Amino acid sequence: KQEVTQIPAALSVPEGENLVLNCSFTDSAIYNLQWFRQDPGKGLTSLLLIQSSQREQTSGRLNASLDKSSGRSTLYIAASQPGDSATYLCAVGGTALIFGKGTTLSVSS
Amino acid sequence: GAVVSQHPSWVICKSGTSVKIECRSLDFQATTMFWYRQFPKQSLMLMATSNEGSKATYEQGVEKDKFLINHASLTLSTLTVTSAHPEDSSFYICSAPGQAYNEQFFGPGTRLTVL
Numbered sequence: 201k202q203e204v205t206q207i208p209a210a211l212s213v214p215e216g217e218n219l220v221l222n223c224s225f226t227d228s229a230i231y232n233l234q235w236f237r238q239d240p241g242k243g244l245t246s247l248l249l250i251q252s253s254q255r256e257q258t259s260g261r262l263n264a265s266l267d268k269s270s271g272r273s274t275l276y277i278a279a280s281q282p283g284d285s286a287t288y289l290c291a292v293g294g295t296a297l298i299f300g301k302g303t304t305l306s307v308s309s
Numbered sequence: 310g311a312v313v314s315q316h317p318s319w320v321i322c323k324s325g326t327s328v329k330i331e332c333r334s335l336d337f338q339a340t341t342m343f344w345y346r347q348f349p350k351q352s353l354m355l356m357a358t359s360n361e362g363s364k365a366t367y368e369q370g371v372e373k374d375k376f377l378i379n380h381a382s383l384t385l386s387t388l389t390v391t392s393a394h395p396e397d398s399s400f401y402i403c404s405a406p407g408q409a410y411n412e413q414f415f416g417p418g419t420r421l422t423v424l
Contacts, residue, residue, distance in 0.1 A: 243415045
């Protein structure tokens with residue numbers, strides 16, 4: 201059974217700092233891996249999708265990597281801003297997804 | 310991008326009553342939709358897959374007679390929580406796949422509180 205773990209559960213950083221969020225999964229046979237952002241009481245916003253054949257994806261200040269062999273993914277956020285404060289979710293699967301519990305990020309100004 | 314809406318955004322009901330939550334794909338058709346549930350500080354858990362024109366597929370541990378799913382059209386899926394109890398209080402989110410490979414669009418979620 202696939203399990204997704206995210207570390208750390210919470211993270212507080214000052215504005216401008218670069219940071220890395222970690223995601224690990226137990227079954228390397230995945231279709232793809234996605235990173236989402238969830239604001240309090242809100243739905244999900246897709247940030248990056250890495251297909252199983254890819255190793256990384258970039259969008260603006262965000263960069264996500266995927267290492268299927270080790271069952272790990274990282275989300276790198278450059279030059280963090282207070283507006284980046286949210287919960288970041290990692291999910292694996294195809295159309296139906298298995299989620300981690302998320303990392304709650306707080307960026308102070 | 311495509312938009313998925315949910316209604317209501319929040320609902321409070323008494324224990325023992327039934328509550329219906331709607332999930333709509335606004336500008337695209339979805340033969341399949343997914344229903345997730347999220348308890349506080351927990352991950353989203355897939356509850357069931359809604360299939361237009363056929364029965365829904367439920368994940369292990371999810372009671373199909375309690376969580377009734379109807380995929381009435383190519384743009385609408387409904388989740389009815391029957392005889393709701395306080396432990397059913399949760400955040401319910403639906404999603405629908407888009408046209409692109411493994412593209413997913415999520416609704417804004419529905420906060421259910423059962424008193």
